[in-house]
Amino acid sequence: MRRKEGEPVGGKDIIRNRALRIVVSAAVLLAAFYLLQRLFMPKYMSSVVEGAMIAEYYGEKKDHDVIFIGDCELYENISPLVLWEEYGINSYIRGSAQQLLWQSYYLAEETFTYETPKVLVFSVLAMKYDEPQKEAYNRMTLDGMRWSASKVASIKASMTKEERFVEYVFPLLRYHSRWSELTKEDFQYFWKRKKVTHNGYYMRVDSLPAKDVPKGRPLGDYEFGEQAWMYLEKLTDLCKKHGVKLVLVKAPSLYPYWYEEWDEQIKDYAKEHGLAYYNLLEAADEIGLDYQKDTYDGGLHLNLSGAEKLASYFGNILAKDCGLSSRRGEEALEQSWRKKRELYNGEALRQMDQQEKGSFTGK
Amino acid sequence: MLFTSYGFLLFLAVVLILYYGLPRRFQWPLLLIASYVFYGASGIGNLCYILATTLATGLLACKMQDVSDAQSKWLKGKGKEASREERKAYKQRMKKKRWRLLLLCLAVDVGMLAVVKYTGFAVSNLNVLIKALGSGRQLTFFDIALPMGISFYVFQAVGYGIDVYRGKYRAEENLFRFALFVSFFPQLIQGPISRFDQLSPSLFAPHKFQTRTISLGLQRVLWGFFKKLVVADRLIGAVGMLTKDTQTYEGCWVVVGMFLYAVELYADFTGGIDITIGIAQAMGITVQENFIRPYFSKSVKEYWNRWHISMGSWFTDYIFYPVSVCKPMLDLSSFSRKHLGEQAGRRAPVYASCFLVWAATGIWHGAGWNFLVWGLSNCAVLLVSQELEPLYRNFHERFQVAGTFGWRLFGVARTCFILCCLRTFDCYRDVPLTFRMLGSVLTSWNWGELFSPGRILELGLSWADYGVVLLGILLMLGVSLWQRKGSVRGQIAQKPYWVRFALWLSLFFMVIVWGSYGIGYEASQFIYNQF
Amino acid sequence: MEELREGLLEILEEMHPDTDMASCKGLVQDKILDSFDIITLITRIREAFDVVVPADRIVPENFNSLDALTKLVDRLLEEE
Numbered sequence: 001m002r003r004k005e006g007e008p009v010g011g012k013d014i015i016r017n018r019a020l021r022i023v024v025s026a027a028v029l030l031a032a033f034y035l036l037q038r039l040f041m042p043k044y045m046s047s048v049v050e051g052a053m054i055a056e057y058y059g060e061k062k063d064h065d066v067i068f069i070g071d072c073e074l075y076e077n078i079s080p081l082v083l084w085e086e087y088g089i090n091s092y093i094r095g096s097a098q099q100l101l102w103q104s105y106y107l108a109e110e111t112f113t114y115e116t117p118k119v120l121v122f123s124v125l126a127m128k129y130d131e132p133q134k135e136a137y138n139r140m141t142l143d144g145m146r147w148s149a150s151k152v153a154s155i156k157a158s159m160t161k162e163e164r165f166v167e168y169v170f171p172l173l174r175y176h177s178r179w180s181e182l183t184k185e186d187f188q189y190f191w192k193r194k195k196v197t198h199n200g201y202y203m204r205v206d207s208l209p210a211k212d213v214p215k216g217r218p219l220g221d222y223e224f225g226e227q228a229w230m231y232l233e234k235l236t237d238l239c240k241k242h243g244v245k246l247v248l249v250k251a252p253s254l255y256p257y258w259y260e261e262w263d264e265q266i267k268d269y270a271k272e273h274g275l276a277y278y279n280l281l282e283a284a285d286e287i288g289l290d291y292q293k294d295t296y297d298g299g300l301h302l303n304l305s306g307a308e309k310l311a312s313y314f315g316n317i318l319a320k321d322c323g324l325s326s327r328r329g330e331e332a333l334e335q336s337w338r339k340k341r342e343l344y345n346g347e348a349l350r351q352m353d354q355q356e357k358g359s360f361t362g363k
Numbered sequence: 364m365l366f367t368s369y370g371f372l373l374f375l376a377v378v379l380i381l382y383y384g385l386p387r388r389f390q391w392p393l394l395l396i397a398s399y400v401f402y403g404a405s406g407i408g409n410l411c412y413i414l415a416t417t418l419a420t421g422l423l424a425c426k427m428q429d430v431s432d433a434q435s436k437w438l439k440g441k442g443k444e445a446s447r448e449e450r451k452a453y454k455q456r457m458k459k460k461r462w463r464l465l466l467l468c469l470a471v472d473v474g475m476l477a478v479v480k481y482t483g484f485a486v487s488n489l490n491v492l493i494k495a496l497g498s499g500r501q502l503t504f505f506d507i508a509l510p511m512g513i514s515f516y517v518f519q520a521v522g523y524g525i526d527v528y529r530g531k532y533r534a535e536e537n538l539f540r541f542a543l544f545v546s547f548f549p550q551l552i553q554g555p556i557s558r559f560d561q562l563s564p565s566l567f568a569p570h571k572f573q574t575r576t577i578s579l580g581l582q583r584v585l586w587g588f589f590k591k592l593v594v595a596d597r598l599i600g601a602v603g604m605l606t607k608d609t610q611t612y613e614g615c616w617v618v619v620g621m622f623l624y625a626v627e628l629y630a631d632f633t634g635g636i637d638i639t640i641g642i643a644q645a646m647g648i649t650v651q652e653n654f655i656r657p658y659f660s661k662s663v664k665e666y667w668n669r670w671h672i673s674m675g676s677w678f679t680d681y682i683f684y685p686v687s688v689c690k691p692m693l694d695l696s697s698f699s700r701k702h703l704g705e706q707a708g709r710r711a712p713v714y715a716s717c718f719l720v721w722a723a724t725g726i727w728h729g730a731g732w733n734f735l736v737w738g739l740s741n742c743a744v745l746l747v748s749q750e751l752e753p754l755y756r757n758f759h760e761r762f763q764v765a766g767t768f769g770w771r772l773f774g775v776a777r778t779c780f781i782l783c784c785l786r787t788f789d790c791y792r793d794v795p796l797t798f799r800m801l802g803s804v805l806t807s808w809n810w811g812e813l814f815s816p817g818r819i820l821e822l823g824l825s826w827a828d829y830g831v832v833l834l835g836i837l838l839m840l841g842v843s844l845w846q847r848k849g850s851v852r853g854q855i856a857q858k859p860y861w862v863r864f865a866l867w868l869s870l871f872f873m874v875i876v877w878g879s880y881g882i883g884y885e886a887s888q889f890i891y892n893q894f
Numbered sequence: 895m896e897e898l899r900e901g902l903l904e905i906l907e908e909m910h911p912d913t914d915m916a917s918c919k920g921l922v923q924d925k926i927l928d929s930f931d932i933i934t935l936i937t938r939i940r941e942a943f944d945v946v947v948p949a950d951r952i953v954p955e956n957f958n959s960l961d962a963l964t965k966l967v968d969r970l971l972e973e974e
Contacts, residue, residue: 021860036875162882164881176878531950664928684949687936688949693946709938
């Protein structure tokens with residue numbers, strides 16, 4: 001509004017108006033930036049759900065007995081529901097695609113600020129990577145984390161040469177080029193996302209039999225990298241500091257190939273540090289895994305039936321070797337798992353249903 | 364540090380805060396430090412070159428000043444009693460002294476530029492020659508990485524040296540101030556080539572914090588970023604493909620390439636200058652304009668008065684005029700008049716210096732035959748149109764179209780087309796190849812390919828990208844048209860606050876969203892590949 | 895001086911018959927004279943008055959009007 005001529009102009013008024021204008025302008029700018037950023041960040045709801053996993057943890061009630069940390073060798077291979085039903089173990093998988101060792105370490109560090117589980121299970125396949133691999137995977141693990149010193153450190157350790165820290169602080173700077181690729185999903189899940197996992201477990205009911213799994217190509221050097229060792233040691237120390245029992249596992253996935261030489265190194269490390277190490281590949285028969293039925297992609301990952309078998313087997317180890325007692329009967333937990341079971345069964349049924357109709361796409 | 368890097372934005376923010384936060388007497392020293400930090404970031408070794416230029420030119424200019432001062436003192440004192448002849452002889456002597464100092468200054472500055480910029484080119488040409496003479500031996504040369512912006516600051520320093528020699532203004536006695544003039548960071552990468560008497564008053568003056576100047580300056584920076592990031596950088600890939608893969612992209616694609624390159628070059632260069640002038644303005648410093656809507660020129664001559672103005676005027680003032688009026692040139696003029704007639708006599712100096720200036724302009728743009736040919740083709744066009752002047756006059760006397768809109772539009776289109784053709788030497792970087800490609804426009808008549816979406820999308824731009832480029836072109840065109848009525852930012856500033864705010868906020872988000880920066884989101888990258 | 899002015903006016907008018915050379919005050923500024931014209935002008939001055947305008951005197955202020963130009967040439971003649 002224009003001030004009429006001759007009307008007295010109060011000095012204070014001008015200053016107040018100006019200050020207000022600046023505040024409102026800044027608020028509008030920030031709000032617009034925030035909204036655009038929310039819109040452009042990938043939602044990972046229908047195609048690459050692995051990107052949505054890390055963030056789901058924050059909505060959980062955090063008093064888990066066991067936390068699994070690692071890549072797809074955990075989050076597709078073991079069912080926390082079965083651990084609960086059969087052993088009364090309340091567990092959660094903090095998994096993400098191609099999670100690198102330092103990312104696992106910082107996830108553990110972050111998890112311990114929320115809760116102190118009794119056992120931390122870590123998948124050792126990540127030892128094979130000694131340097132940041134792919135920007136897309138970094139993003140899937142890191143974008144979902146809430147801001148904390150651990151996230152900052154994890155970003156710094158993970159960035160590839162092309163990446164910039166500021167693009168993690170303002171992901172809009174990273175994802176702005178999606179403007180022409182936005183889909184319905186980006187609007188649909190603008191505010192609220194749906195859950196893609198069951199306590200971190202990513203369910204698949206379909207199956208694709210494993211054929212001949214090629215033996216690994218001989219490597220020039222079987223020694224794990226320095227970075228990897230360093231973070232494994234840090235993880236060991238961290239768990240010790242928090243009084244958490246660290247358990248190392250190699251999941252029974254046939255591929256990527258797990259070399260004998262690698263296994264030896266982990267065995268030695270475990271012995272040296274007094275840690276438990278289970279190579280579940282060797283226990284496949286004991287677990288009762290049938291690679292003709294229990295995998296959905298020819299031996300890389302287990303399907304629902306495989307993951308339940310593995311949970312059933314591994315729960316026994318956790319209960320016996322780690323001395324975890326059953327928490328069945330705790331009313332609050334029982335109630336929450338009842339709900340989870342419904343969702344779990346519902347999802348399994350939905351997938352099977354779709355599969356029968358032939359419209360199952362795996363997602 | 365590129366203008367379009369996060370590092371530069373951070374650097375700029377820090378400099379601006381300090382600039383207005385520190386006591387005002389520290390403003391120009393701060394800029395000097397900032398400029399050296401900025402230049403040092405491109406390679407610590409590069410600082411040697413700029414220091415050498417600064418020291419040589421700064422000190423020698425002071426020496427020239429001393430000579431002039433001594434001269435005027437003598438003329439006012441002792442010289443008063445001297446005879447006219449004595450005074451004249453004295454002046455001559457002093458002039459000669461200054462001339463020697465200037466020569467030394469030019470030798471250092473231009474010599475350095477010649478060594479770092481042209482050694483490789485010279486040696487490779489020598490090698491061709493040696494081979495042609497039948498010798499198996501070849502000279503080896505070490506390739507010196509061209510220090511960022513050296514062509515610009517050396518020219519700026521040389522201009523200053525010549526001006527001091529001519530007595531246009533006094534030499535700057537404070538070497539640090541002179542160092543800032545040479546290294547002022549916003550114009551270090553791509554000019555403009557400023558003149559000391561134009562830049563120095565605002566460069567060294569203390570500046571009060573004024574919201575208006577700062578916001579006007581930053582608005583211009585934002586507009587520069589729009590041109591650079593949204594338009595120019597988006598086209599880099601496509602232009603690169605069109606000019607590198609010459610087997611695939613013949614015929615009509617040459618024309619497409621010319622057009623896209625014209626857009627890219629304009630957006631990139633004027634955008635960069637917008638950022639430069641905008642930053643300077645935000646600090647209260649006036650840097651001269653380098654472009655005045657060049658693509659609206661109605662002739663090539665006019666274009667060169669409106670495109671990269673600071674370079675053109677540099678060549679005119681420091682090469683074209685001195686060469687045209689130097690003694691050998693005047694002798695040439697007399698000689699031609701005597702032997703070839705009146706007309707030839709009048710033209711000889713203009714033609715010869717024009718030729719020289721354009722050869723120099725070409726080679727200044729880059730060490731390569733293509734640039735030389737590019738410069739000389741410009742020269743040829745200019746001279747031919749000069750010769751055709753009577754013809755034009757005749758035409759316009761008969762047909763009264765000169766002032767009409769249609770005729771002006773035709774002039775603009777014709778000029779754009781000619782310049783696009785000339786620029787192909789810059790695109791293909793190879794003279795025979797350029798001629799072949801230009802020829803293919805006529806020989807391989809493949810315009811049908813333009814209508815196959817597959818071919819168009821092959822250039823790495825999606826339809827959405829083409830849409831953004833089109834929008835960018837329209838915006839730039841609109842702004843240029845609007846600019847004819849005066850400063851666009853000035854006109855926007857008249858509008859109510861919230862209108863302005865909405866306008867600049869939209870531009871900001873256009874840059875953020877449409878800018879070609881950061882790791883592109885490639886869906887393919889996200890396809891989960893079984894790990 | 896008057897003679898000099900007349901001579902210069904003649905040269906200028908010959909170059910740009912359609913401009914009022916005697917009264918125009920912005921010959922360079924308004925881009926009536928371009929760099930080619932300046933050189934032509936200097937060559938003609940040399941022919942007519944046997945005096946060379948050195949490069950350091952080629953600045954817009956000296957060529958913007960007939961008066962300025964007259965003054966310039968006059969001074970140059972004096973310096974001879």
